[in-house]
Amino acid sequence: MAETTLKTLIDRFRGRPEWQHADAAVRAEAVLRLPASDGELIAALAREDADPRVRRAAVKRIDAVPLLAEIAATDADAGVVEEAAARLAHAALHAPDDEAARAAVAGLRDKHLLASVAKNASLAAARDAAIAALADPKTLAGVVREAQDPRARLLALGRIADPATLLSLAQNLEQKALAVAAVDRLSDTEALQSVAAKARVGAASRRARSRLETGEPALPPPTLASAAAGDDELERKAYEEARAALEREREAAREREAAARAEREARERSEADQATLAVRDTLAAIVSEAEALAQQELAAARTALPALQARWRASSAAASGVDGELASRFEAAAASVRARADEARADLQAKERSHVLALVALAERAEAIAAADAHASLRDTDHALREIKEALEHPGHFPNRRERDQLVARLESARRRLYPLLQQLREDADWKRWANVSVQEELASRAEKLVGEANLERAAAALRELDRRWREAKEAPKDKGEALWTRFKAARDEVKARVDAYLAKQAESHAENLRKKQELCEKAEALALSTDWVKTAEALRALQAEWKATGPVAHAVSQRVWERFRRACDQFFKRFEEHREERGREWEQNLAKKEALCEKAEALASSTLWDEAAAGIKQLQVEWRAIGPVKKSRADAVWQRFRAACDLFFDRYKNRDAHARDAARQARERICAELEAIAPQEAPAADAPEGLLGRVQAAQTAWRLAGGLPQDEMAALDERFTRVRDLLLELYPRAFEGSELDPEASRRRAEKLVARVEALLAELKPAPASQAQTAVDLAARLRDALASNTIGGREAVEQRWQSAANELETAQTAWKRLGPLPGAEGRALALRFESACRRFAEQRPRERPRVEAARPERPRRDGPRRDAERRPRR
Numbered sequence: 001m002a003e004t005t006l007k008t009l010i011d012r013f014r015g016r017p018e019w020q021h022a023d024a025a026v027r028a029e030a031v032l033r034l035p036a037s038d039g040e041l042i043a044a045l046a047r048e049d050a051d052p053r054v055r056r057a058a059v060k061r062i063d064a065v066p067l068l069a070e071i072a073a074t075d076a077d078a079g080v081v082e083e084a085a086a087r088l089a090h091a092a093l094h095a096p097d098d099e100a101a102r103a104a105v106a107g108l109r110d111k112h113l114l115a116s117v118a119k120n121a122s123l124a125a126a127r128d129a130a131i132a133a134l135a136d137p138k139t140l141a142g143v144v145r146e147a148q149d150p151r152a153r154l155l156a157l158g159r160i161a162d163p164a165t166l167l168s169l170a171q172n173l174e175q176k177a178l179a180v181a182a183v184d185r186l187s188d189t190e191a192l193q194s195v196a197a198k199a200r201v202g203a204a205s206r207r208a209r210s211r212l213e214t215g216e217p218a219l220p221p222p223t224l225a226s227a228a229a230g231d232d233e234l235e236r237k238a239y240e241e242a243r244a245a246l247e248r249e250r251e252a253a254r255e256r257e258a259a260a261r262a263e264r265e266a267r268e269r270s271e272a273d274q275a276t277l278a279v280r281d282t283l284a285a286i287v288s289e290a291e292a293l294a295q296q297e298l299a300a301a302r303t304a305l306p307a308l309q310a311r312w313r314a315s316s317a318a319a320s321g322v323d324g325e326l327a328s329r330f331e332a333a334a335a336s337v338r339a340r341a342d343e344a345r346a347d348l349q350a351k352e353r354s355h356v357l358a359l360v361a362l363a364e365r366a367e368a369i370a371a372a373d374a375h376a377s378l379r380d381t382d383h384a385l386r387e388i389k390e391a392l393e394h395p396g397h398f399p400n401r402r403e404r405d406q407l408v409a410r411l412e413s414a415r416r417r418l419y420p421l422l423q424q425l426r427e428d429a430d431w432k433r434w435a436n437v438s439v440q441e442e443l444a445s446r447a448e449k450l451v452g453e454a455n456l457e458r459a460a461a462a463l464r465e466l467d468r469r470w471r472e473a474k475e476a477p478k479d480k481g482e483a484l485w486t487r488f489k490a491a492r493d494e495v496k497a498r499v500d501a502y503l504a505k506q507a508e509s510h511a512e513n514l515r516k517k518q519e520l521c522e523k524a525e526a527l528a529l530s531t532d533w534v535k536t537a538e539a540l541r542a543l544q545a546e547w548k549a550t551g552p553v554a555h556a557v558s559q560r561v562w563e564r565f566r567r568a569c570d571q572f573f574k575r576f577e578e579h580r581e582e583r584g585r586e587w588e589q590n591l592a593k594k595e596a597l598c599e600k601a602e603a604l605a606s607s608t609l610w611d612e613a614a615a616g617i618k619q620l621q622v623e624w625r626a627i628g629p630v631k632k633s634r635a636d637a638v639w640q641r642f643r644a645a646c647d648l649f650f651d652r653y654k655n656r657d658a659h660a661r662d663a664a665r666q667a668r669e670r671i672c673a674e675l676e677a678i679a680p681q682e683a684p685a686a687d688a689p690e691g692l693l694g695r696v697q698a699a700q701t702a703w704r705l706a707g708g709l710p711q712d713e714m715a716a717l718d719e720r721f722t723r724v725r726d727l728l729l730e731l732y733p734r735a736f737e738g739s740e741l742d743p744e745a746s747r748r749r750a751e752k753l754v755a756r757v758e759a760l761l762a763e764l765k766p767a768p769a770s771q772a773q774t775a776v777d778l779a780a781r782l783r784d785a786l787a788s789n790t791i792g793g794r795e796a797v798e799q800r801w802q803s804a805a806n807e808l809e810t811a812q813t814a815w816k817r818l819g820p821l822p823g824a825e826g827r828a829l830a831l832r833f834e835s836a837c838r839r840f841a842e843q844r845p846r847e848r849p850r851v852e853a854a855r856p857e858r859p860r861r862d863g864p865r866r867d868a869e870r871r872p873r874r
Helices: 003-013 024-033 040-046 052-060 065-075 078-093 096-108 111-120 124-133 137-146 151-160 165-174 177-183 189-198 203-213 219-231 232-269 274-293 298-318 322-375 378-393 401-450 456-472 480-529 533-549 555-605 609-627 630-653 656-678 694-705 710-732 743-764 775-791 791-814 822-842 863-869
Strands: none
Touching: 003 189, 024 040, 024 052, 040 052, 040 065, 040 151, 052 065, 052 863, 065 078, 078 096, 078 111, 078 124, 096 124, 096 298, 111 137, 111 151, 111 322, 124 151, 137 151, 137 165, 137 533, 151 177, 151 555, 165 203, 177 203, 189 203, 189 791, 274 298, 274 630, 298 322, 322 378, 322 401, 322 480, 322 822, 378 401, 378 775, 401 710, 456 480, 456 630, 480 533, 480 555, 480 822, 555 630, 609 630, 656 710, 694 710, 743 791, 775 791, 791 822
16 A cells, blocks of 8 residues: 555656556546546547546546447446446436437447336437337336336337237236237237236226137237327327338438449549559458458457557548548448447446346345344245355455445345344244144045035035145145145045036036027027017016026136126117107106196195185196196006195185184294293393394284284283293393383383373362361352353363373373383383373363254264273383
């Protein structure tokens, strides 16, 4: 290490560039730091440096696709080849145009990288070229499953010719179009049967069954792609592109031929120039050597190619002009050598990468087995340990030492974890083999008992179960296992012989049943188009009964023969049903009309507009009679429905007064019940119920609008309503503030009316006689009274009482408009008002009858008195 450092320092002092350093690691680092302008230097280092690390570092700096392809084909180191191939794959995935994409794919040889390009490339040209370069059916199947572009999937499917791979795709693909396309490529009958039974996609199963039934041959890939895509435009575009490419190739060939012909003519015209001919001969000889070099081994060709290229450049510079054909031939030969070198490097790099990926997969598998612990299998653990041992002893070549050290350490760690696990699994396996001895003894004993089983169907099922359990417990110690297997096999073979004979006989029975059912299918198909409806229906039902009486057939054909029979029966009964529907359509229309009349009659049955409803019911009865018949099974029911609605209305019509009273009673009781539900049963809450004012106002309005009732019922309900309403007003007076039900406002107005009526009485009441009055005073009053009677004073008194009576009538009218007066105070005010009105009626003097000859007697005005005698409403 000290010596290398000293040499590095000396080289630096001498001014030697680091990319020429003797240490390969220093050169590799220097290459990574070279500017992009030194492209020729980087390319030379990638081709000619002796150490693969330097060449790999140079490859990482190269973007030119032709140079990368050359290196991938010619380099001898797998790491360099792998790096060049990886950069080619990246260029193919992200190519800016079709030409660059195709050039990048042309340099790839590793099938995994080609598959990645086919699945993920952004350009269709890259995907198509990658798929065209793939030949491995498993890799193509991966493209079919995972490619992002549907067209790439179809192209990859068209490239697969392996029957086993096509069968796997037809069974497991979940895309309907691709699965059906894979089915169309299958030509083996057994494969089609397997797809029909096991395919994930129903369309693939149905396609396989259809091909089995019709015997349709397999389709070639182009027709298959068109059929699977279901898009004629795709096939047309592909055809047009291929045709255009062919025309371009033909045009280019014609141009080359014309150029060659012109060149030959020019060469013939210049035969006099011997010097040019000599140079041309030299170039032709170099071309011949180059073409021969292209056929030699790769190592010798790579060594000799640079010298040959130098000779070509020198000879070309000496000539006045270079023959285009010779130049093309030389370039083609050199490109062939470079392509072989690129391919060799790509193969080596792919092998190296594949080796690394395999070791990584081995490490992951070993770590997964170690993580599974007791759930791991002995076989997997043993195989993993063997592979790890082989990998550690022969690790192979790695891209870099760090990656190698990490992977080796990872494998060593997995080996240390798996070794004790393998010992434990071996002990468990030994124990399981000993435990299986008792299981095998039990199975052998059951097999021997099964020899005498008379029910062969049950014996067949039991034998299958024994076979399954024996497979699970087949591992046992050799000294005991062989004897138990011999014992078990002897009994099993004897039972199997009887079961096989039984199954063969059953197969004969199934064949006979199949023949009978096929005859029934033929008879049903002969009757499918008959127009003798009733007889044919009876005949088909008889065939159906005979079908049920016929025994079973083989499971493989059971569904198909049943569908054939059912198809014929369904064809006739569908026609029969259409015939019956046509005949019964009129019945259905009549039924719909009568049901509509029923709905109208039922809507009128509960009406209280008696005259209008009666006229409507009679009109409906007239319309009913005008409608035709309906189906017999529905006629009675619809008639009973219509009749019940009419009877219900006319019963109500006869008792309409009672119905009106019942409606009024129910309405008033409902109003009372609603208010009673609001009123608290125990201690009232502090706050009034929500919406109390609106609910009480609505109840009072509904009470006024409800119908009349007999006097005794009306008085009881009125008292019930007033009691619960006044209770709510008394409990929650603040909820009614500002409304017509405000108890405080009603109380104030009532007090004013009571005070007003009492004031009238006080004004009209004569002054009481005092005990201190003398006889002189009494005499004076008597004189005044006589004077009044004689001068018209009595009429003045009557006018005063009449005016008071009018005012009392106004007060009584205002009292009626008062709101409720709940509580004891309200009742007291009502009693005072009634008492004042009654006293007014009692104190009012009666009018004396007058006899006047000149005019008729005027009628007595006793209206106010009658109003005064009425009891005011609360």
